[in-house]
Amino acid sequence: MEDELQRAMADLDEDETLRLVEERILAGYSSVEIIESCRRGVEIVGEKYSDSHYYLSDLIMSEEILKEVMQALEPHIPINNSLNGVSIVMGTIEGDIHDLGKNIIIYLLRSSGFQVHDLGVDVRPERFIQAVSETKASILGISVLLSFCIGSIKKVVDLLVDAGLRDQVKVVIGGYPVNQQVKEFTGADFYANDVTEALRIYRQILELDEGMSKRF
Ligand code: B12
Incomplete structure (x- = not known):
């Protein structure tokens, strides 16, 4: 099945990426699953940059979107202090x-x-x-x-x-x-x-x- 979030990220569609992230948070996806979809999308951005379909500015755009995704996810990542010694x-x-x-x-x-x-x-x-x-x-x-x-x-x-x-x-x-x-x-x-x-x-x-x- 095609991953819409991966695709929105690869297309550098900021609004759609953030909408899908919110949708998946509400649907109960884990942070790891959401991050992985985005990472695969950003990987495609890198491939398009290699093929000269994207420019350096597009790499920077992927950075901006990924930072916003992390901001949206942070409140949903539970804090646990049980491993403080490591x-x-x-x-x-x-x-x-x-x-x-x-x-x-x-x-x-x-x-x-x-x-x-x-x-x-x-x-x-x-x-x-x-x-x-x-x-x-x-x-x-x-x-x-x-x-x-x-x-x-x-x-x-x-x-x-x-x-x-x-x-x-x-x-x-x-x-x-x-x-x-x-x-x-x-x-x-x-x-x-x-x-x-x-x-x-x-x-x-x-x-x-x-x-x-x-x-x-
Ligand atoms: C965003 C990006 C940038 C941003 C970086 C912003 C930033 N603050 O990090 C900017 C625009 C600054 C940039 C610059 C450049 N980039 Co760049 N960039 C990317 C891109 C598209 C995505 C990287 C990314 O953030 N991915 C998302 C994150 C979540 O994934 P990740 O980094 O892989 O990390 C995950 C895992 O790998 C792992 N992980 C990562 N680190 C660690 C560490 C540990 C300990 C563990 C356990 C796990 C782990 O967990 C993470 C979470 O899933 C990649 C493409 C790609 N395929 O990676 C190109 C890419 C890495 N860039 C590339 C290039 C060429 C450059 C530039 C030289 C471009 C230029 N002409 O100036 C410069 C280099 C600057 C420098 N000196 O470092 C090439 C590298 C080619 C190569 N084989 O060496 C790539 C592969 C693009 C391409 N296909 O050509 N880039």
């Missing part, structure tokens, strides 16, 4: 300023009670190591959307080894270009390119077999 460091890798996906994951993790230290975008490998060391984080999340920035993630993992911190922290990478090969190349422990998989991984790391995804 510390996570997150950031977008050096050279890359894409942060919509990272911010969505951070929002969902915080609302589930994780303590997330957001380093922002264009983060140098050395800064990740410093943050893991200072916060004693057990999970390091790195976002990457630009293929040519993947090499810097490998540098982060190598620096973790040099600093003797590799065993302390699980490295999770996420973003459009990540896959099994990227995981192996960088030395990361897990990868995810959608919300559902990202949440499954965090659950797996913390051995939370039930409950967490139901809260979103």
